[in-house]
Amino acid sequence: MKRSVVLHHANLCTLAAVGVLTLAGCGEDPKPAPPPPPPSIEIKIGHVAPLTGGIAHLGKDNENGARMALEEANAANIKIDGKDARFVMLAEDDQADPKVGTTVAQKLIDAKVAGVVGHLNSGTTIPASSVYNGANIPMISGSATNPQLTEQGFKGVFRVMGRDDQQGPAIASYLAANSKPKLVAIIDDATAYGEGLANEVEKYFKGANIRVLPREKGDDKRSDWKAVLTKIKGRNPDAVFYGGMDATGGPLLKQARELNIKAVFSFGDGGCSDKMIELAGTAAEGMLCSQAGLPPAAASKKFLDAYKARFKVDPILYSPFTYDAMQALIAAMKGANSADPAKYLPVMQKLEFNGATGHIAFDEKGDRKDAEMSIFQVKEGKLEPIAIIKNGQTVSFADFMAQANPAPAAAPAAADATQAAQPAKAAPAPDAAKK
Amino acid sequence: MVLVALALLALPFALAGAGTTWVRVTNLAILFILLSLGLNIVVGFAGLLDLGYIAFYAVGAYVYALLASPHFGIHWPFWVILPLGALVAALFGALLGAPTLKLRGDYLAIVTLGFGEIVRIFLNNLGSPVNITNGPRGIARIDAIRIGELSFARTDSFLGLDFSGPIKYYFLLLAMLVAVIFINLRLQNSRIGRAWEAVREDEIAARAMGIDTTRIKLLAFAMGASFAGVAGGMFAAIQGFISPESFVLVESVMVLSMVVLGGMGNIWGVILGALLLSFVPELLRYTVQPLQQYFFGRMLIDPEVIRMLIFGFALVLVMSFRPGGLWPSAVRKRELAARSEDPA
C-alpha cells in the first residue's frame, strides 16, 4: 500500500512535468518559429476563468481577450532584460467554484507564473487572491466587481473593471436624471455580483429621495420571472433595475413586456451585451444599461475587429477588460524590464495607458482610478452608447466624442510604443502589434 | 502499519516537490474523505438516503467563519469553534431527522434535498434585513488556524523542512482523519452500529427486536452531520473565504458519488471513492491537454470538457461492472452474490 502510494505520486510528478513542458512547447497554433539566434526568455502568465458550467461562455470570452493581448505582445517582439521575451499563457478552468479556484491558483504558482489575469467571478477571485498574495504573485482581474477584493490590503491585487460601488451609482444617477422616476423596483439574481450592484443602485435612489419597492430576487438559473414581475406590475413602478446577467435578464425583459409592464428597464454590465438583445428580442428596445470603462466604439474599434478576425466570433462581455488586464501586466514587465514580480509591481502601480476600455491607471488599493462609466441604450436592436459618466459628471456621448477627437486611444499609444521602458506611461501592445 | 504511517508523514514533502498544488489537492481530498465517512454513517450504515448532506458542511463552515473573522469582529480560537461547529451541525442533523423519520427511500431523499437547498437559500439571503451571513458576497478574511504562536498562514522551518501553510493543514487534517476512522471502526461494530445495520436491513424487524428506531435514526443523522460540521470548519479556515456557492446541490451529489462509487458501508471503500473522485479530475487537468497535443497535434476538444466527459463515463462504467462499488462491504458482497444466484 505504502509503496504504491509513493509510486503513484512519483508518476504524477513526471506527468505534471511533461504536461507543463508540452504545454510550453506547443501551446500556440503553429506559427513560423521566431529566429533562433538572440537569447530569449519565456514568461508564463496565468489566466483563470470558468470554462465549464453555467457561465463557461463568459469564461472563454475572458480567456480569448487575454490571449489576444498576449499574442500581440509576442508579435511585437518585446525585449526584456536584453532578451526576446516570449509570453506563454497557462489557461486554467476554475469552474466558478471557490475551492477549485484556490487549487488552480496554487497550480499556477507551482508553474512559476510571473503574474495572473483572472479570475472571472468575485467568489473565486477573493479566495484565490490570498493564495497569490502568499506567493507574492500579482493578479489582475478583468471582471471581479466585489469591493471586498481590493479591501483586503493585498499589494499585488488589481482590477481593470469598475467596482460595484462605482458602477451602481452611475446607472442610477443617469436613470434618476433622465427618466425622473418616482417609484423604482429593483430585482437581483441573489449572486454576489447581482446583489452587490443592486444594493449600490438602491443606495443611490434612496439618497436621492426616490421611493424603492422592497427588493425582489430570483437566482442565476431562473428563466421564469412572471410571478415576480406580476407582483411588480401591481405596484406600477416607473423604472425597474435588474442586477444580474444577460442569460437571466433577457427572459426577464421579454416576460415583462409580455405582461405589459411599461416601466423603463435598466441593467448593469452583466445585461449590457448583444446576447441580451438577442434573448429579449423586440422587448429590448429602449432598455438602458451601463458598462465600466469607455464603450469599445470610443476606445478601440481596433479591438473589436481584431477579436473578430482572431476568434471568428464577437466579443461577449468582459474580453476587452481581460485584454487590458493582460496588456497592463505585460506593459509593467516591459516598463520594469523584468518579469520578476518584486521589480515590476511598483511599475504596475504607477502604470498609465489607454486600453481597449479607456484610460487605465490604478489607485493605491489596486482599483481602477477614475474609471469612466458608459451608459448604453438599445435603439433599433443595437446597443448605442448615449452618455459617459466620470467623477459624477454626465456627458452625452456625442459631446464626449466631440471633445475627445481625435480618438483618445490611437495617437499617443502609437507614439509610446517605440519607447522601450517608461514606467509612467508604458505602451500598450495593440498598436505595437503590427510593427 | 508503521510503513504506512511513515509514508503518510513523508507524503506532503514529496508532494510539495511536485508542487504545492498537490498538497492542497490532498487537503481537499481529506476534507472529502471526512465528509464521505460522515455521509457513510447515514447512507451506508443506517441506509437513509441523504441528498442534502452538504448543508451540514455549510453549517460548520459558517459557524467557523462567523466566529473567527472581522465580519462580527469575533476571533475565537479554533479548538472552541470546531467542536461548536460539530455540535451545531449535529443539532441541524437532528432537526432534519425529526420530521422525516416516517419517510422511506426516495421520499426521504427528496426531503433531505429540499432541506439542503433551504439551508443554502437562507445563507444566501440572511445578508438583509439584518446582516448575519453577508449573503452571496460571502465572508472574507477568515482567520487561519493558530496554535499558540504557531500560525497556519505562515511558512516555518523545522528540522530542515519547510512547513508551508498547506503542509501544516495536512498534518492537522491527517490527525483528524485518523481519529474519525478510528471512531468509525469502533462504531461499526458497536451496539449502535449493529442497530443501524438492523434498521437498514429491515426496520420493522429491528423495531420488533426492541431497537428504538427513532432514536437510532436521529443518532445517525446527528453523528453524520457532526463530521461534516468539523470538515466545514476546516474548509473555512483553509480557504479564508466562504460563500453560499460552495454549498450547492452538486456538492452533495459529489459526496454521495464518492460513497457509492467506493463501496457503501465499507469504510475503506468510501475512503478509496473519495480519493479517486478528488484526484482523478485533477490528474486529468494535467494529462488531457498534452495527450491531445501529442496525438492530434492541436486541441480538438477543450480539456475541461474531456475531463467532465471522462468523469461521467467513469461513473457509469464503474457502476455497470461493480454495482456494489469498487470495494464493497462484506454484507453487500453477500447480497450481490445471493441476487445473481437467483435470476429474477
Add this chain to the structure above:
Amino acid sequence: MLACGQKAFAAGAIETLMDIFIQQLVNGITLGAVYAVVALGYTMVYGIIQLINFAHGELVMIGAMVAFTLIGVLTPLGVPALPAVLVATLCAMTACALLGYAMERLAYRPLRRAPRLAPLISAIGVSIILQHLALLVWSRNPLAFPQIVKTESFALAGATITNIQIGIIVISVAMMLGLAWLVYRTRLGIAMRATSQNAQMAALLGVDANQVIALTFIIGAALAAVAGVMVGSYYGIAHYTMGSALGLKAFCAAVLGGIGNIPGAMLGGVLLGLVEALGAGYIGDFTDNVFGSNYQDVFAFMVLILVLVFRPSGLLGERVGDRA
C-alpha cells in the same frame, strides 16, 4: 407605515388586486404544466423500475437543442412557422426517444439487479455526459430560441395570457390525457402496470419486461422533448445547463404528487407551479417583507416537506413499504 401602504392600494383601485391574483394563477398554471410534463417522465420510469432518472432533465435540454437547430435550418428554407415547429418537435421527440432507449440499454439495464443506489450514480454520470456532449455540439452560450410563432397577448378576466401559454397548457393536458389512456386502456399499459407491480410475475405471464421498460423510457424521453420545445419557446432561451434545474423541480413535483403515479405527477406539477407563483407574489406582503421572493424556493420546499410529513407517500401515492 402599514396604514400608509393600504392607502396607496386603495387609490390604485380594488380590481387590480384581483387582476394580479388571476395573473399569478395563469403564471402558476403555465409553469405547473411544464413541470407536470417533465414530472411524467420521472414518474413513469420510477413507477416501473424504482429508479430516479437524474438524467431526465438533460433529455428536456437535448429536445430543446435539437428543435433549436432544426428551426434554424428550416426557417431560412422558407418553411412556414407552424409546420417548422411541428417538424422540429417531431425530430426532437425521435432524437430523445433514441437517446432514452440508449440510456436504458447501456447505463441502466446492466444495473437492474444492483443495489438501489448504483443506478442513481449511473444516472448522475449519464447526466454529466449528456450536458457536456451538448456543450460540444451547441456551445457554451445561452442560445436565443427562435421566436417564429409570433407572441400575441389576450386579455383574460383582467390578466394577460399569451398564445404560447395557451399552447403550453393545451398541449400538456393533451399529453397527460394521452398518457393516461395509454397506461390505463391499452395492452402496453397493462403490461407496464403489471411489470411495475411485480416484474417476475409479469414475466411469467408472458410480458417481455425488457421491452416494456425500454418503451417506458422511450415514451418518457419523447415527452421530455416536447417539454424542451415548450420551455424553449416560452422563455426564448436554450442553454446546455437548462435541464438540471428544471429536472430537479419536476422531480419534486413527481414526489409531491406521489412518485410512480401518473395523475399524481400532473397534480404535483400544477401545485408546485402555483405554490411558486403565489409564493413569489405574496410572501413579501404577508411577512412585511422580512421574507420576499428570495424565499420562493424555500416556500416551495417547505410545502413539499409538510405534505410528505403528513402524507409520507405524496398526495396520490399508495403506501409502499420499500427500503432505501
